[in-house]
Amino acid sequence: MAFHYAPSSRRPGLMFTLAVLFAWTASATMAPARADAVLDARHTIEESAITVDRLREETAKGGEMDHLLSEAKGVLIVPSFYKAGFFIGGAYGDGVMVARLPDGSFGDPSFYRMTAGSLGLQIGMQSAEIVFVIRTEKGMSAVLNDEFKFGANAGIAVGSVGAGAEAATTTHVGQDIVAYSKNSGLFVGGALEGAVIRPRKDWNAAVYGVGNDDPRAIIQRNGLRAALNLKDVLSRNNTAAPPADTGAATDAQPAPSVPAVNSSPVQPESR
Incomplete structure (x- = not known):
């Protein structure tokens, strides 16, 4: 039986076709994931x-959270922190x-994920909403690291929210970050630490485009x-002026210039 082989000159065309097909398949797979x-x-x-x-409604009587937000260097918000299992x-x-x-306003949000081990989460907690008010440059620098561990990189205190909240400390003087949560079970066993x-x-x-994933920028x-x-809510009931020197936080430094990037959010692509 005779075997006939295609001329070698046709093989580059076949390889090109396969490469295009592979690229199209990869693009079709990535588009829905990006939109999601x-x-x-x-x-x-x-x-x-x-x-x-x-949470600010819960602290409205004393105005504690409003006061700290007016002086904040930054704010980290985790709207749903919950147990992965029982x-x-x-x-x-x-x-x-x-x-x-x-200029005293808040910039665009960078996205984060918060994780914690099961120790300290087994009693009294199924889910929690948390707001971390970052009061110092040290606190900001720590969170901007690729991996930040509460209790190891910056001092943290717990603010009082409602009658059911348990405070780990009664004063925030000298603390880099103050955490607010309606679920007191979050702080059982030092889970937050x-x-x-x-x-x-x-x-x-x-959201910001490929290559624009650096939180610092x-x-x-x-x-x-x-x-x-979100920015309007954070600026509500405070002067939105640059943070004053409270003794616990240093004056804000001008932000270093960064390369200009596209400020328009990416629109979800049709499937």
């Missing part, structure tokens, strides 16, 4: 604004962080339309 990431990220922004409103599996939740710009924050660069890239932007309500 954009929708999830925007939902987290919306839920973060609701969380800030809800007794084991730990807990996690996605959130956003915004920073105070030199072991929590880890990492940037969600996949969401950052989906993102928080200096101010053009994401989807974050307008």
Whole structure:
């Protein structure tokens, strides 16, 4: 039986066709995933604004949270931090962080994920909404690291929210970060002290564009339309002036210049 082989000159054309087919398949697979990431990220922004409103209502009598927000260097919000399983599996939740710009306004949000082990989460906690008010440059620098562990990189205190909240300390003097949560079970066994924050660069890239996933650059932007309500909520009831020197926090330094990036949010692509 005779075997006939195609001339070698045809093989490059076949390889090119296969390469195009592979690229098209990969693109078709990635597009829905990117659109889903954009929708999830925007939902987290919306839920973060609701969380800030809800927790500041709980602290309205004393005005404590409003006062700290007016002096904040930045704010990290985790609208839904919940247990992955019963007794084991730990807990996690996605959130956003915004920073105070030199003009006193808040910049665009960078996305983060918070995780914690199961120790300390087994009693009294199924889910929690958390707002971390970052009061110092040290606190901001610590959170902006690729991996930040509460209790190891910066001092943290617990603010009082409602009658059911338990405060780990009665004073915030000298603390880098103050945490607010309606769920007192979050603080049982020092669970918050072991929590880890990492940037969600996949969401950052989906919202701001490929190559624009660095939190340090993102928080200096101010053009994401989807974050307008969140910024308005954070600035409500405070002067939105640059933080004053309270003795516990240093004056804000002008943000370093970063390369210009596209400020328009990525629109979810049709499937």
